[in-house]
Amino acid sequence: MSGGAEQSTRAQRQQLLRVRGRSVAWAPPLLLLAAIAVIDSNTSGEFRIISWIVLVPGIAAAICGVGGTAVFAALALVTYIEVDAAWPHQDQTGLPDFILVAVGGALATMACAVRVREERRMLHMRDVADTTRRTVLRPMPTPWAGLDHAAVYLAADSEARVGGDFYDIQPGPHGTRVLLGDVQGKGLPAVDAAAALLGTFRESAYHESSLAVVAERLETRMRRQRQYVADLGEEPARGVERFATAVLVGFPPPGAPGGHIEVVNFGHEPPLVAGPSGVRLLPPGDGLPLGFGGLAGPASGVPPVRRVPFAPDETLLLVTDGVTEARDAEGAFFPLHEHVALAVSVDPGLTHPRHLVELVREGTLRHSTGHLVDDTTIFAVRPAGAGG
Structure with missing residues (x-):
């Protein structure tokens, strides 16, 4: 040290x-x-x-x-x-x-x-x-690649520094791509899988012009990682195959027509979009998690790319299930959408990524009285230079 x-x-x-x-x-x-x-x-x-x-x-x-x-x-x-x-x-x-x-x-x-x-x-x-942690969740300048961003990672184990949650931003000639996900399981095997997925994302998101191809690369990488672990004789518990839920987002490159983003959801919690006009939930993930794409058949191995409206003054909020599955003393889940919508209606300035991440962090910890049952990642991005 x-x-x-x-x-x-x-x-x-x-x-x-x-x-x-x-x-x-x-x-x-x-x-x-x-x-x-x-x-x-x-x-x-x-x-x-x-x-x-x-x-x-x-x-x-x-x-x-x-x-x-x-x-x-x-x-x-x-x-x-x-x-x-x-x-x-x-x-x-x-x-x-x-x-x-x-x-x-x-x-x-x-x-x-x-x-x-x-x-x-x-x-x-x-x-x-x-x-x-710095290798998996690398520090990123802000703004970067035309995006303002903020992130918080909370480990369920107070002594831990990194887990299976991962996120990143990758700029490239075909636009800026954003990835957030959560590998099933805990410990070093989950960290290893997260690092493998991030390595594939950083390369394919830069080189590939189609977001669908990036999604295919991630699916293939997860299957290869699982096979590699099996060949080492380090399979997880019998009957359990490692997988990862994730959200892949593509922002258009400078000069391209704006007003939209592309989203591929691998069985993850749908992101929220917060802006001056309110808070809305993007369509739910209708695809299988990474590593399970083969179950849907060769013709539909990855989820479809969805094109959704996105204004320059809106912020995209992505979280892992440590937020959505946080429970209070009575067992009720944290109402993320309602919590953010109420706060933004009172103060539209909270849509700034830094403020939004802090809002969700405090709300999650307060709701769960500080007892997190899973690793928690809160990640917010929006076009740089937006007001608020």
């Missing part, structure tokens, strides 16, 4: 132990050490708490580094010897507690070393996950 990223993560982890940018992780164990020494010195011989000083290196092990923990282990042992020796012989706790403090300090130092090692390992794995 890069030094800058590691320092940034550690700073976030220890932000509650910092004052004016300086670490004060040493303060709690030092204060406890002083408190135990003072209290023990001011109590009777029948109530000795000096052996509690073994807690000092234990606390240091949780919040300090290995060196700091070792220092507190040694300091606790020296303090124990000095305080205990100040009492008359008959009131001293003696060798047993000395051994307890010494062993406790050594164990705390070793525990701290294990903690630090696991933290470094976790930071490294997080960096790997972030790199994977």
